[in-house]
Structures are given as structure tokens and as C-alpha cells.
Amino acid sequence: LDWRALVFNFALALVTAVLFGLVPAIQASNPELATTLKDEGGAVSATTAQGRLRQVLALAQLALALTLLTAAGLFARSLGNLQNVDLGFNAEHVLTFDLMPMLIGYTPERTQTLFRDVEARLEAVPGVVRAATVMALPLAGSNSMTNISIEGYIAAPDEELNTHLNNVSPGYFDAMGIRRIAGRDFEDRDRDKAPKVAIVDQAFARKWLKGENPIGRHIAFGAGKDTKYDIEIVGMVADQKTDDLRTAAYEFVYTPTAQAKGNLSATFVVRTRGDENALGNSVRQVVHDLDPNLPIRDMKSMAVRKAATMGDDRLISILTAAFGVLATILAALGLYAVLAFTVAQRTKEIGIRMALGATEGGVTNLVLRGMLRVMIGGIAIGLIGAFGIGRWAESLLFGLNGFDPVVIISAVALLSAVAFAAAMLPARRAARTDPLTALRQ
DSSP: OOHHHHHHHHHHHHHHHHHHHHHHHHHHHSOOHHHHHHOTTOSOOOOHHHHHHHHHHHHHHHHHHHHHHHHHHHHHHHHHHHHTSOOSSOOTTEEEEEEOGGGGTOOHHHHHHHHHHHHHHHHTSTTEEEEEEESSOTTTTOOOEEEEEETTOOOOTTOOOEEEEEEEOTTHHHHHTOOEEEEOOOOTTOOSSSOEEEEEEHHHHHHHSTTOOOTTOEEEESOSTTOOOOEEEEEEEOOOOOSOSSSOOOOEEEEEGGGSSOOOOEEEEEEESSOGGGGHHHHHHHHHHHOTTOOEEEEEEHHHHHHHHTHHHHHHHHHHHHHHHHHHHHHHHHHHHHHHHHHHHTHHHHHHHHHTTOOHHHHHHHHHHHHHHHHHHHHHHHHHHHHHHHHHHGGGOSSSOSSOHHHHHHHHHHHHHHHHHHHHHHHHHHHTOOHHHHHHO
């Protein structure tokens, strides 16, 4: 906590209390003497203007509450849409960590051998389904792009064929739960000396191949007249989210780690049958047995990485929900206070009504009608505020627009129920007024 923030909030609360306390104090210091002396009950009667001011304040509270409840509903639905977005892979039961052998002097050849040994030993750990490596892990904030040429594709003038590139080991797509659409996965035979192969995603096929089957097509890195199309596409996988949950899938070319030059670090992906977080000690032991000096970095589950990409959305949703709930509680208290005070002022009137034959139901309806006028006005103004905040927040939402009927109707229904509940207690108290007691005042 920052002391400046605490001092600011304390000062703001103090100033607010003083300012709002001065208004009724000033009003009480200048009473209408004639009205006061004529009042048989001996109490200072509120003027019509004061009664209207109280109703306006209660109305404003309801309007603000509806605006904030709408914002809370919009961000809650947006967060729900993000949580349910199709990642293109299965983030559950996956543990990830980085190994950087270059930090302790490993050569590229020794690095590749180490990675294969770590993969093999991890797959021997009980509960591990698959282990593999990847150069740029999805949702980890790393990406690589390259210029390519596609056999048979005639580029437009000044068109650059840029695509995202990733290096993965055999079994990576199974470890991540990425669906294979066509062709095969990388295999152990796809080594440095073997024919060059690649796997593309559906976005690549849609953009560059007009949705045709890419299997058997050839590509090359770079461009120019002397380009040699020496990389064969052997598989196609489903699209995946890579940067964040909002961004559409990129076009990707995947190449085998063994055919990539100079890979001195990698991220390991380990799929388990149970709790991936319980695998941490086993991972450390495997790496330590191979090289005690090898550092392990950034060990996290994919579920944690996914949650991290929604951190801002979750924070906004929690804050708006908290503000909405607080505003609704304050509106309920304000409405209750206004109605309770009004009922107390009208005790004689209610007693006379009941002495002349008014029923408990009639008195209850009398009080609720006063609440209904305030509630309708507050909701009407609140709908304007809800529309405004919806338009403002539209760029922050995912999967819905700023004026969502479900959210609006739910907010109005919730606020109406709270307002009705707040009004029922003074209404019931008024209905149980004893006419004789009221007339004696």
C-alpha cells in the first residue's frame, strides 16, 4: 500500500462527509418557522424541496448502480468468452520449462544430444505421456518470422511472403494436444542429413494455397530467381493461438529441431496424466542427473500461462464487479433510508388512512408506489449510462458488443429485485402502523 494513496482516500472521504453533512446542517439552521410552529407533532417537517432532493439522490444511486452492474456484466461475459476460446491445443496437464545449455558452454551438437536425452528420460517418468521441445512456446510471448517462397505460387508485385516459423521435435504436437489434420508428424529419421521437411497449419494453407491440401508441396526459405524449393510439406495441423487469446491464428511453418541450425536453447513441453505441477521435482532430478550445472528456467504449467494472458481482463472484471456490487448495496441502503424517513414523516397520515378503512395491502402499495417512481427514473437514466459505458468499453470486450441485451436485462432485473427488497421493510412497517398510536402523535 502506498501512503500517498491512503492519505488521498482518507482526505477524499473526509471532504465528502463534510460537504454532504453541511447541506442538511445548513437546512436545519434555517427552518421555516411558521410551518414548524404549526406542526402539531413538534417535529421539523421537511419541505417539498428537501423530499425531492432525497428522491433525486436515491434515483442517482440507482442509475449509477445500473451503469456499474452493466459494466460488470459485460466484462464478466467477455472474460467467460476468453476462457472458452479454442486455443487449438489442450492446455490442461502440460508442464513447460526452459533449458539453455549455451549458458554453460554447450555446442549445438552437444545441445541436440542433451535435448534428446532429456526427452527420453522424461518419458520414462511415471505419469508422463509425451515430452518434446519447441523453440517458441505458444502464449509465452516469443515469435519468429521468416520470408519464404512457395512452389507454384506467383506472388503479386511487391508482395512479401512472410510467415511465422517454429522448430519442434517429434511428438510436440501430441504433447501439446494439437490436432493433426493431414499427413504425418516429424519422426526420428528427419535428421540433419535427411531430406528437409516441414509441417504447416491451416492458416498457412488458407492464405497461400487457397485451402488446398498442402501435403507434397515444396517451399523454400528466402526468395529470388535461384530459389531451390528443397523443403517438402509432409503434414498439416490445426491453427493455434500464439500471442494471446484475442489474436487470430497466424500462418505457421514448423521444421524439425534436428534440421534447424544453431538451436542452443529450447522449451520443453511435458504432458502428464495427472497434476502437472507435481512433476516439478522429477523434472529437476532428470536434468540434474544429466548435468548438475544445467539451469532450469521459467517452469510453469500451460494452464498458468493461459491464465496470465487473461490477467488484465480478469482484473477489470473483478474491479467492475466489486464496484457494481458496492453501488447496488449503497443504492439499496439509500432507497431504504429515503422510504423509511418518508414513512416516519407520514405516520399521522397513514394512521388516518387506516382509521378511515385503508387495508395493510393498500398502505404497502402506497409506499411501494413511491419506490416505483424513484426506481423507474433511476433505471431510465441508468440505461443511458449503461449504453455510454458499453460504447466506451467495446474495444476491451471479446466476443460481444457494448450493448448486450442479456447483460442489460439481467442488470435491470437484479437492481429491481434489490430495490423492491429494500422498499419492503419500510412498507411492511407502515402497513402495521397502529391507527390509535399514530393519531395520538
